[in-house]
Amino acid sequence: MEQSQVVWLSARATKWSYKESLAGRLETLLKELPLSRCMKKKAPVAVKTHFGSEGAHRVVRPLFIRKVVDGVIRAGGKPFVTDTVRIRGLDYLKVANENGLNHLSCGAPLVMADGIFGNDNVLVPAGKEQGEVLVASAIYDVPSMIVLSHFKGHVNAGIGGAIKNLAMGGLSGSSRSNDWKHGRGGMHAHHTEGEISWKEALCTRCDQCVEVCPLEVCSFENERFHYNQKRCWRCGRCVRVCPEEALHMPMNDDRFHQGLAESAGAVLSTFKKGRILYINFLLEIQPECDCMPMADVPVIQDLGILVSDDIVAVDQASLDLLRESPPLPGSAAEDKGITRGEDVMLLLHEANGQKHIDAACELGLGNKSYDLVRK
Ligand code: SF4
Ligand code: SF4
Helix, strand or coil: CCCEEEEEEECCCCCCCHHHCHHHHHHHHHHHCCHHHHCCCCCEEEEECCCCECCECCCCCHHHHHHHHHHHHHCCCEEEEEECCCCCHHHHHHHHHHCCCCHHHHCCCEEECCCCCCCCEEEEEEECCCEEEEEEHHHHHCCEEEEEEECEEECCCEEECHHHHHHHHCECCCCCCCCHHHCHHHHHHCCECCCCEECCCCCCCCCHHHHHCCCCCEEEECCEEEECCCCCCCCCHHHHHCCCCCEECCECHHHHHHHHHHHHHHHHCCCCCCCEEEEEEECCECCCCCCCCCCCCCCECCCEEEEECCHHHHHHHHHHHHHHCCECCCCHHHHCCCCCCCCHHHHHHCCCCHHHHHHHHHCCCCCCCEEEEEC
16 A cells, blocks of 8 residues: 655754754645645635633644745635634633733634534534534534644543544534534543442542532532533543542443544545645643643653644554654653553553544545555
């Protein structure tokens, strides 16, 4: 089978010149790529990224977003920087601004892809696990997209790369006419099997589970953990942050990864072939997703930036580079006793990110076999 090309801009900068810096090499690469071929002249181009959270500061830096935005403008497109509603839209734009992402820093407007209420979306067929999903309108309607993904860990997916960025972040939160289970919450919820359980004897009432819930649907009532089962997305954040393992959520890992691939496939199905470019940032590789209300120190040294027009190849190459890299001292990897040669994200999360890459390949979204070109 033919290999997909993945360009790797190493994070190492060994020469004293802007051109040799990471930002300089990204700028050069974007000038060399035939970007105009993947966009329509003067048509909008979605630059999809993750705006982060209050306290999660390790998002893709505005400096790099700006390089991409400038590249799109040079190629004749009209860029906007976008993400979907995860917390209330206006609050999310405020978080983005606090994380340094705004029109001034990025060079293009920041737009909520599914509107400030998360209700603007289109129902798109997804596959046997997911059924139909609500793709955010501003992503559904544009002819071209550049996907900027901060590659890091994730509570359910094991890794958060381009596939997860679109599978969750390309979907809308809710809808005027459909149940939330077709949206971002459904992406999380479809794989759970049963209710969240709470062990009173282990609970120290630290309240971290309550603080981390994005929907504010869990609380302590009469000194007992309570959550609204109808509204809960089963995102697993409350379970993840519990330091005492007092919370448990039964889930089917295989179904989750299949659903993730299907959901990403649904987003891709709204674009013509060759209209999307993927840029993975293997920088500040922290253990958790940028949706958590904090960012721990990186577990692996900065590796650089990977660029490809193949969503599967770019995630596979990113994961392979992580696997080859030693865990950093003083990080969550060291806390867990993870040593060189072990799969850091797999051991940190007990969730195997390879599964959704495999599923995406099976669905024909891309190629796991790649040619890594180092620049
Ligand atoms: S799984 Fe936990 S954190 Fe997530 S929505 Fe449900 S109660 Fe909230
Ligand atoms: S995070 Fe765990 S220990 Fe803390 S209040 Fe919630 S259930 Fe109890």
